[in-house]
Amino acid sequence: MQRYIIVRLFHALLALFAMSIIVFSLARISGNPMDVLLPEDATVQDFEIMTERWGLDEPLHIQYLVYVGNVLRGDFGTSIKWPGRSTRDLILARLPATLELSALALVVAAMLALPLGVLVAVKKDTGIDYAGKVVALLGQAAPSFWVGIVLIWIFAVTLEWLPAAGRQGLSSLILPAFALGWFQVAAVMRLTRSSMLEVLDSEYVKLARIKGIPNWKVIWKHCLRNAAIAPLTYFGFILGGFLTGSVVIETVFAWPGVGLLAIDALRARDFQVVQSVVLFFGVIYIASNLMVDILYAYLDPRIRYTN
């Protein structure tokens, strides 16, 4: 187990290193950052002074080392769009809004996907099962920005039940959380269905039925408990997916989280913030992957690296 964790940690670090190179390179290969930073009427002298001030006159490998050194010290640079603000502070300030949204989206996904998954498994090859497949198809196929806009038009404009945009209390959280969670409902539902079908077919379930245990108890207590391992570990992945998926949903609902920060920074060509957010999302995703890997190993002792 210990060896397994060490190897996975090494992989995570390797991925982080690769990502830092990608993030660093993208800001450079897309052109001279000075063309973005300086105004249109900037003089040649302005270019020279600013290039030197930003260290862009140094060789690329030196620039990279300086960048990594700064990142390791927690210095992600200063924003352009938000003058005087460090990009780290900007991300931390927006993080609660994104976590709030992701948490509720996770609840939405779990509350809908698990019961639906169980239901369609139990009602295999019936109309309910087919309906579930349609739901899954729609969930996976419908782009989240489209789902978001449709929700706004139904629940805010037509029914006037919920606000269309902004972050003003719990009511404004419902639509974006549902839009964000909807995509994952389909995936978790299908995963739950598969696991449930496997479990429903097992010997101990048949024995429980023979013993006369009520059907609901067999399904919800004995089957789901065993079938839930796969979807629950999958939630580790989708948490990372929620954070990154928030880029679209936060933009549609004007939800001031890290995702909207990324979009705002892109529009303002604020490459310092953009690369910090990408790095942040990458770290979140790598960390959640690592946790899932470790969780798998913990839940299933067969998962180990062999010599």
Add this chain to the structure above:
Amino acid sequence: MVNGLIGKSRFLLTFSLVLILALIVGCGSAAPEIVDVEVVREIPVEVEVSKEVVKEVPVEIEREVVREVPVEVTVEKQVLKEVTSETVVERVVIPTPIPVQVVEAKAVSERLEKVAVAVGGQSWDSNYSYKVNIGGFLDKWPVLEYLVGVDNETGGYTAELATEWSIADNGKDWTFKLREDIPWQDGYGEFTAEDVRHSMWLLVQPTAAPSGASTWRKIMGTSRGDDEATTMARAEEVVEIVNDHEVIIHLGIVLPEALFNLGKRRNLPMESKARWDAVGDEGMGEKIVGTGPMSYVERVEGSHVLYDAADEHWRVVPEYHQLEFRAIAETQTRLASLLTEQVHLAVIERAIRDEVTSRGFEFVDGVFPGIQHHWTFWGNFHTKPDVIDPDNPMLKKEVRQAMAKAVNREAIVQALLPGAKVQIPSYVKFTQLDEVVWPGLINPEWDARWDEMYGYDPEAAKQLLAAAGYPDGFEFTLALDSNPALPEILDIGQAMALDFEAIGLKPTLANIEGSKIRSLRRAWDIHNTLSGSAGYSYTVYHLETLFCTCGSVRTFVDPYLDTKIEELNVTVSPTERTRVMREMGDFCYDNFCALPMFDIAPDIAINPKYIESYVFPGFISGFYTHLEYIETVPQ
């Protein structure tokens, strides 16, 4: 269950790339946002008298509105032919100030609780006035005031925190008399001459990044990289304090149009020196403090900025208690917010204008055009024979004219900008407003010859191509890039491509970022390419920027134009300056230095249930100024 080591790493790397791509794609659907475009208009002097200053006399002209009536004068000045302080040759005319619109307050009970405005993603999201360009001023205008304001109906200069101004013989020294008894918010005392000096210093001190930074440095005689002490010393020399309510600003350059720079148009907001002394640079970012009719309440980054309206103000007490800007990036969401009455005004893309009006909402247009749209024929570097690509067809005048005549502007406007307030003909960097600053700037011949020179005529265009030696057309790059000031620009580019194909040209549409174009043009390395732009500014500023080898953008350079810029830079007389600029305009018009499209006014959707009228000039970057003068519907 265990993934292979390599497989896992590949997955992570692939995901990182996909994530980055997703972010970039997300950027592509940019909603309209506020950008840095600048415009100016000066009101012509109608009566010439031998006085040196302009005074305003308040009179009551309406039940609710008190206007101040100016004594219209021309300041007779002798002007430099060579830029020295001794040689003087002609008279300088300075614009007459329009008295600021003073509006009596509505009863508290009649005021609307809140006016909320939905805007797209902002270029800036900061309380600093001197670290953002004018594109970041939408949320500062309610609080900050200027020496010289802008009249929302006429676009003329208003006497805001300065009551009088005059210019000295040398064309550089401006005297401003300041309004008295104007209190700073948050108890920072009264507005004085010290604040004027401080405000000008803020724009050139080391952390500053205002619009036209290089012009400010020329005005103040500083350089980028100067430290705080050096810039402070320069500010003390440049801004001479006569007394608490009078300053003389000694410009580092001759600038008879300096009111453009020293007022709201080019953005010299007044900031409190006492506040700076108390809180320093870092504290200035905490909130916005000014002398305006609204006071800052809070900013939630990425979400909104909120203000309280004053109950008393010398200029105007808004007809509502609070103002809020809400940043909503998606136009559909802004529309939904308008429909659900979460906001009362919203910036909506023109493509869905009909949907908005069909639901009972209205659009109001800026009084003046705020965006000028044109395309550049890249590669016309006629002062740099070593960098010219001789195979570039766009070097030929007939080709440029053919392309200009191939475009059906009216059809494009009708299809892509329905309902918008559009002006054709359009003369690149010569505008209706500039004609008022420099009467005679626009040659009447341009209008008269428009159809012959630029009017849509595909047959004539084909003949021109044949005459230029391209009977079968040629290939070129049509560079497309999103532009927040004109979100329709990508569609316009594609429509133009069809027009070009109709005369036998073979455009290759390519997404090329503006920053990439900038990089190429700095290296004089962009040829046989057409790229679009949408902005609005001051003729004198843009002639040098676009049409001079010494300029930073240099879309079309020629020895003749360089000579004219040199001449312009040593000419102070308005008549002479007008002549020189018009000669440049004649050259550009006759030689098709650019492909003009149209001028267009910005607009905003309003909910007529709450908003009775909103008048804004429309040519100031950020467009939506003068919100304090909104008239609301009694509830």
